[in-house]
Amino acid sequence: MKCEKRKVAQGRVPKLRFPEFQGAGEWEEKRLGNCLLTHPEYGVNAPAVPYSESLPTYLRITDISEDGIYNANKKVSVGINVTNENYLEDGDIVLARTGASVGKSYRYKIADGQLVFAGFLIRIRTDVSKASSVFIHYSLTSDKYWKWINMTSARSGQPGINSNEYASFPILLSHMQEQQKIADCLSSLDELITLHTQKLDSLKTHKKGVMQQLFPAEGETVPKLRFPEFRGAGEWEERKLEYLAKRGSGHTPSKSYAEYYNGGIKWVSLADTNRLDNGLILDTTKQISELGIKNSSAVLHPLGTVILSRDAGVGKSAVIGCPMAVSQHFIAWVCHPSQLHNWFLYYVLQNNKPLFERVAMGSTIKTIGLPFFVEMLIVIPSLPEQQKVADCLSSLDELIAAQTQKLATLKTHKKGLMQQLFPSADEVNT
Secondary structure (H helix, E strand, C coil): CCCCCCCEECCCCCCCCCHHHCCCCCCEEEEHHHHECCCCEECECCCEEECCCCCCEEECHHHECCCCCECHHHCEEECCCCCHHHECCCCCEEEECECCCCCCEEECCHHHCCEEEECCEEEECECCCCCCHHHHHHHCCCHHHHHHHHHHHHHCCCCECCHHHHHCCEEEECCHHHHHHHHHHHHHHHHHHHHHHHHHHHHHHHHHHHHHHHCCCCCCCCCCCCCHHHCCCCCCEEEEHHHHEEEECCCCCCCCCHHHEEEEEEEECHHHHHHCCCCEECCCCEEECHHHHHCCCCCCECCCCEEEECCCCCCCEEEECCCEEECCCEEEEEECCCCCCHHHHHHHHHHCHHHHHHHCECCCCCECCHHHHHHCEEEECCHHHHHHHHHHHHHHHHHHHHHHHHHHHHHHHHHHHHHHHCCCCCCEEC
16 A cells, blocks of 8 residues: 655644643634734834933833833933823733834833833734733744744845734734633743842842942042951052053954964954953954964963953953953953952953043044053052952852853743744644
8 A cells, every 4th residue: 555645734733732732723823913903003203302200201112122121221201292092001012113123022011101102113902802912922922923023024125014014924823721821831931030130130230339339439549348357458559550460452363364263262352242241251253373363463362361342342341261362452461460460450440331431432433542541540459458359249240140040041941932832833744
């Protein structure tokens, strides 16, 4: 008997299903517009003005994080009169319709306060007799959704999706009870992520406060907070950094010669901005070769060198965790061990970030010129006190790093769980 292979579509059945729904069959595909009370609506095109409690609060794309959370710390107001229809209602979902953020979503909660949504956002209002608003929200963060966003928005040089296109999104729906179960599961995970995010923010705020106490205020030579064994040690001493550490810089080998790159020597460039301000830097985006060093002004700096960006990402710093070279956008210091502890210097640079931002010059890319660092003064205590300050702040950084990892693990778990709980429309078996 001849057997024929058949393709059986599995794209409407999730890989992971709660026990009570395992025999419930395939999910149903509908257009998003068929699940809404009204056609997707555009927001208010109006100027943003400084925040005032007497004016409506304006919600813009930039006020929504990549995780779909409203950033209440950057409030602005809308500069024209608005009607009640312009305010979001509990459960409304807004979607970014243009630019690099296209597709980003946010589900409004009353706890976020009264918000008027901006013109670059599109509001959708779920018909709760047909679908769960929370379920719809999670569907609009799934892999299937983002594949559709990337394909649909790429029709022109400026990415964009209009209201008709959003209404046409092919959404997969399960039974209402299963929708609610999935929504409850993911909501509980989001609550846990929110708690861990708040804990991380609290740790960062605590560290910032401790740092301000452990270092003398600008123009002063005694910190407000001092460890018991150093309380009678007198004032800190103002010194030129130039005399406390050997200053160096770097260079970019010519990109015309492939042999100058990918040679195993780690090379800190502007591509590594996201790796700075995290204490040790252990890896780099790009590598150069010994030939690249020999044929340029690049230098291999030793383990423990303190580096600081003086261009894009101005004021960001790190301690290199192994011998590395740097580009010309960085200043590097090798501390004289009898006078300056390298980790103390790192925290001095961290504490001076507001100063670096003030002195940076330039209209497009702000830069700190070399003369500033030649004349730069820092206030230092004895080496033992330097070590104590550095150890204290390092221990806080370790707590922050551990909490950051916990948060990243939770987000990875959520992403993996969503891939299991929502069907993949691309999946077929043979």
